[in-house]
Amino acid sequence: DAMVIQNPRYQVTQFGKPVTLSCSQTLNHNVMYWYQQKSSQAPKLLFHYYDKDFNNEADTPDNFQSRRPNTSFCFLDIRSPGLGDAAMYLCATSRLEGRDIQYFGAGTRLSVL
């Protein structure tokens, strides 16, 4: 019955090797978000989509890209992962932007070797 599904739950990649994280939703929500959460820190918003409109946070590195091919799916691409990119990556959805409740997936924990 999971509504926001992230795959894989754990991902190991090598320094500099591109990696893609996946998120899907069954809620038919308009908005999908990607957060980066490092150990013992608050989630940090990387970007979000409102439908097909992409909204990048000003301080999100160019190394991070995203794609949303349809309402249900959203991908996070890390073009050249560095050791500092090791973190939990959380996907969330909401019906509307801003003030609406966000529903989170279980996250993908990325390790960079």
Place this chain on the structure above:
Amino acid sequence: AQSVTQLGSHVSVSEGALVLLRCNYSSSVPPYLFWYVQYPNQGLQLLLKYTSAATLVKGINGFEAEFKKSETSFHLTKPSAHMSDAAEYFCAVSGLGGGGNKLTFGTGTQLKVEL
């Protein structure tokens, strides 16, 4: 601009004792406030949400929070802690205007429940 401050990165209580997790906010517009809980290696789950309808908000698992505008606070409480409450708790604010299209989280409070 909006921000949230959570006082106490770690809180420890005995099972059955009162839980009080503190959150103060700053917002240039009437805020929407949220408490989320995160269990180890899991995503965030909504506990409760304040939307100005009522100052005392009841959430899941026996938690509640009271919005106090004069104190700019939204503290989370539970009368009697249970071992299963051990987790990390995040307060978050959402507003309108600059940065209003996103949720701003506090740095989190790790709750430990001891026997």
